[in-house]
Amino acid sequence: MTQPLMTATQRLQEPLWQWLNAVPAGRVITYGQLARLAGYPQQARLVGRMLADLPPDTRLPWHRVVNAQGRITHPDAARQVTRLSDEDIHVTQGRVSLRHYQWQP
DNA sequence: TGTTTGACGGACA
DNA sequence: CTGTCCGCCAAAC
Numbered sequence: 001m002t003q004p005l006m007t008a009t010q011r012l013q014e015p016l017w018q019w020l021n022a023v024p025a026g027r028v029i030t031y032g033q034l035a036r037l038a039g040y041p042q043q044a045r046l047v048g049r050m051l052a053d054l055p056p057d058t059r060l061p062w063h064r065v066v067n068a069q070g071r072i073t074h075p076d077a078a079r080q081v082t083r084l085s086d087e088d089i090h091v092t093q094g095r096v097s098l099r100h101y102q103w104q105p
Numbered sequence: 106t107g108t109t110t111g112a113c114g115g116a117c118a
Numbered sequence: 119c120t121g122t123c124c125g126c127c128a129a130a131c
Binding site: 030031032035042043044045046047048049050051052062065066067068069072073074075076077080 | 112114
Binding site for chain 1: 125126127129
């Protein structure tokens, strides 16, 4: 009954939510980093898609996810920047310094 | 069924 | 630094 034919996206979900939930306040993580940690390297795009499907009232720290260049690529950048600022993460020109804020498990 | 799109990433000019 | 190209894969056309 367990479906042997699950899509990568479906199998990516569980570990993805766990790793995302592990990112502490005041730190950020990249899409590709989450994909690798979840066991699906090269699947950064799927991570983005899954985050996009999260319910608006989710408790997961989706705002701590930026791209590999530290840029904010979320559709509602303003909302994300606000949340990052609330955690004392400095955002300039739509971008954060991975050098200073990237989380390393 | 073929093509385009997207909260991406890395290599390269 | 910027822009282009290609790999990646599921959803939307």
